Amino acid sequence: MKFNRLSVAMAATALLGAGEAFALAPGAAVDIEIWASGATAQDKGVEALFSELCVAGSLDIYRDNANASKPGAQHSAYFCTLDSTKVTGLSTVNPNVLFHKRSQGGSAQGVTPLILDQAITHMQINNGNCSKTAPDSFYRCTLANAGDTILHESDLGVSDVNPDLFRGANAPIEGGVKQPNVTTSQVSSLLDVTPAAGLVFGIPVTLSLYTALQDAQMDQGRIPAGCALGDDSNPDCMPSLSSEQVASLLAGKVQNWNRFKVQVGGASSDFFTSYSGGMGLTDNKVAICRRVDGSGTQAQANAVFLNNPCMASAVLPVASSNALSGPIVPSTNLALNGIGQSGSGDVDNCLADFNDGTNTGGGNSGNSKRWAIGIQSLEKNSGKDKNGNSIARKNYRFVKIDGAAPTLAEVAAGRYPDWVEQTFQWRKASVGGPTGDVLTILQKVAQDASKPSIVKDLNVEFNHPFGQSGFLALSTNGTNAQTFPFDAANNPTINLTHKQGASLDNCRAPVVNTTSGKNLLDL
Numbered sequence: 001m002k003f004n005r006l007s008v009a010m011a012a013t014a015l016l017g018a019g020e021a022f023a024l025a026p027g028a029a030v031d032i033e034i035w036a037s038g039a040t041a042q043d044k045g046v047e048a049l050f051s052e053l054c055v056a057g058s059l060d061i062y063r064d065n066a067n068a069s070k071p072g073a074q075h076s077a078y079f080c081t082l083d084s085t086k087v088t089g090l091s092t093v094n095p096n097v098l099f100h101k102r103s104q105g106g107s108a109q110g111v112t113p114l115i116l117d118q119a120i121t122h123m124q125i126n127n128g129n130c131s132k133t134a135p136d137s138f139y140r141c142t143l144a145n146a147g148d149t150i151l152h153e154s155d156l157g158v159s160d161v162n163p164d165l166f167r168g169a170n171a172p173i174e175g176g177v178k179q180p181n182v183t184t185s186q187v188s189s190l191l192d193v194t195p196a197a198g199l200v201f202g203i204p205v206t207l208s209l210y211t212a213l214q215d216a217q218m219d220q221g222r223i224p225a226g227c228a229l230g231d232d233s234n235p236d237c238m239p240s241l242s243s244e245q246v247a248s249l250l251a252g253k254v255q256n257w258n259r260f261k262v263q264v265g266g267a268s269s270d271f272f273t274s275y276s277g278g279m280g281l282t283d284n285k286v287a288i289c290r291r292v293d294g295s296g297t298q299a300q301a302n303a304v305f306l307n308n309p310c311m312a313s314a315v316l317p318v319a320s321s322n323a324l325s326g327p328i329v330p331s332t333n334l335a336l337n338g339i340g341q342s343g344s345g346d347v348d349n350c351l352a353d354f355n356d357g358t359n360t361g362g363g364n365s366g367n368s369k370r371w372a373i374g375i376q377s378l379e380k381n382s383g384k385d386k387n388g389n390s391i392a393r394k395n396y397r398f399v400k401i402d403g404a405a406p407t408l409a410e411v412a413a414g415r416y417p418d419w420v421e422q423t424f425q426w427r428k429a430s431v432g433g434p435t436g437d438v439l440t441i442l443q444k445v446a447q448d449a450s451k452p453s454i455v456k457d458l459n460v461e462f463n464h465p466f467g468q469s470g471f472l473a474l475s476t477n478g479t480n481a482q483t484f485p486f487d488a489a490n491n492p493t494i495n496l497t498h499k500q501g502a503s504l505d506n507c508r509a510p511v512v513n514t515t516s517g518k519n520l521l522d523l
Helices: 011-018 043-053 106-110 112-116 184-190 207-219 243-250 296-306 344-356 408-412 436-448 452-462
Strands: 032-038 060-064 075-081 096-102 120-123 139-141 149-152 156-159 191-202 204-206 261-263 269-271 287-289 372-374 396-398 419-427 471-474
Touching: 032 106, 032 120, 032 436, 043 075, 043 096, 043 436, 043 452, 075 120, 096 120, 106 112, 106 156, 106 296, 112 184, 112 419, 184 191, 191 296, 191 408, 191 436, 204 207, 204 344, 207 344, 207 396, 243 296, 243 372, 261 269, 287 344, 296 419, 344 372, 344 396, 408 471, 419 436, 452 471
Parallel strands: 032 096, 032 156, 060 139, 287 372
Antiparallel strands: 060 075, 075 096, 120 149, 156 419, 191 419, 191 471, 204 372, 204 396
């Protein structure tokens, strides 16, 4: 059973009496401690929100250093003096709040442990394990020593899709064991669920496959002649796959790339691998850089393209690798997590390795060159950093789906299909969930972490050569409403929703929000 954690120590708060604020180092007193787990996609929004809600100068950020090149990939924490004029209804004036966020394990860790009221591993920051040195603006924390982590129930869960989709093919595998299905009745009786933001996903393909698709579709007259191979700066020059073609690939129904027939002119069909980029391939087997069961990224792809687990007889995603005939489906840790890639960075490496004939990610031991597809959110591989500066891109590119580019504008207009609404959730108070100050803060996070003013700043990093992508604020959340024409730079809000009444279900076809004044769509 979970209870609010309020420290008896109030010394740090008392120091603020004269209006002076200091960043909160690991040993500072904690008045309210909150534990969150699940999908990484909302992490930046939560961090941005704490920057708004904290007393100026009081916020310190903590990231795990398990991978020094990717600090915070598994755990992070935000520690500050919360401004009670910005979070109204708190029992304490300007309390010191420590907000833990576990990202390890992805979306499923924001669902199943809450359903089971199960303690999971979280990062501590007060074990002498965190230090800050220049040029870092944050603390790096070790996880390897006794006391660096603690088993604790999560107050808040975050997932890329609504919690009841984590069943069947989406139920996670932990330590080689398939976890129990989440049921709709469990969710309705145990959890309060709040939609977070819309997030655009897509189908990335190796750069050599991208150029081959361009070459073949130019030959067919489907994209303009003269498009530069590899170019994705002009949406007209981007190749497209249909939803049915993507479904067939993700389900493992296409063993090799020459199963795709390229008809030009009369009845003859050219071998697909005879097009640009095909000559350097190790073989023509399809490679699929999918995610593990329990990944929200995999769950959304299963729902959008395979209608799984939305109906009992839905097609299953590919779950095995066939070295003889294909498809090839590598894994980052088959024994522990099942087939697939554990994180989005693993998908990055998987695609780049198959394109380049390398084995950075460990899934291409033969250093093969194969045409591969993957599943990623449009947060990835834009060529921009969080400040909008140009950075190097991996050797893969996103393709159009059903002729529409994966941009915010195409999603908002109802033309691009691959997007879902994320969720925040916590256990109901009646079954031991958060109450009091903890609940007040969680409700504020759920309401504001995905508001347009935060979302638009996060999207700077997701400005692809072909257009703006990333997150969408929801018109179902408070006073948000889409503007016409759609304004990605200032108001990335969408009037479409998978929510009907009080229920959000990403298995549903998105329809226009019927709230007065918001039932408008771009044609």
